[in-house]
Amino acid sequence: MSTAQKVYTWLDERLGLTGIYNVVLDRKVPKVNWWFTLGSASLFLFVMQGVTGIFLTVYYVPSPDHAYDSIQYIMNGVSFGWLIRGIHHWGATLMVVVVSIHMLRTFYLAAYKYPREVTWLTGVVLFLATLSMGFTGYLLPWNQRAYWATTVGTEIPGTAPLIGPLVTRVLRGGADLSAVTLARFFSVHIWFLPAIIAATIGIHIYLVIRLGISSIPDKDD
């Protein structure tokens, strides 16, 4: 037995790696097609957004004085800053697209039905959290588009009866779009939503592994 095998056997005996492999990666799936890869793709995009986002916080400063200039610095001053931000920017758009198609596939193939209702409900949370990530991330560059998009975006819930104006003020952290708004959008973007998404992905994937995936419905279903 080679050294690598000995190390693996030692670890496997204590960590149950083979068990994890069999349950997580080697599980039985019905005959499916490429549309069934979108969940994995969504997970990959989430991890990629997390990693590039962590890297962006090395230079980005969430303050009206510095937000715009710090991003200019990332784009022009830092080696490969354009690459990290570019991946985060396009990855965000791609994630919304992939998550949406993943949801549509689940809907059209009726994969949300018994016993997978909770998987669908956690998926709804993930979908809304993904859109919220897009909404909060959009303000962070603090350029004209960001400022006015968030002005409009926070004004929209204000049209709801009774609680509308309060919702707008809570989103903005006051009556106006301000440094408070930028700081709370940043906080929600990098702490609250990623925590919610990571925890919900955990439940979502646990259920996928526990229940297995549904096959494509045939004519009789």
Added chain:
Amino acid sequence: MAKSPHLSRREFGAILTAFLGTVIGAVVGLPAIGYIISPALKTQSKEAWVPLGPLDNYPVGVPTLFTFTRTKVNGWEKTVNSYGVYVFRKEGGEIEAFSNLCTHLSCRVTWQAEAGEYICPCHDGHFDTQGEVTFGPPPRPLDKYEFKIEDGNLSILLREA
């Protein structure tokens, strides 16, 4: 089933995945390292003569502090750095210009007249009027600035790596 001498479909898939994974890891990982360390690699070396005013401003026999600030660009911002120079005119007409940066860990030393020494508040380093270490952890004497006197005006040469 007998083992085929050729690569199986699975083996080929494993090798291809490992290869592509390595390539993607390198393409993404190396720029990531550059991204983190690149500000550290940018150096702005500068040399400038800084005027310290008429020599007559500095009393003979007493080290006298002159402070000034200079700005440079760090990232997207200008950083204002302050500098302190102790000008010491000796009785014989000799002049020394010491940096007030402690040679231990760069706190600022101050001239304490009653002790007759420069003392650093951080780790109690002491330097005499010649800038030599008399007590404490500093590894070398105070740094001296090159200086010149033109028309009775003193200037020092500020060198930054």
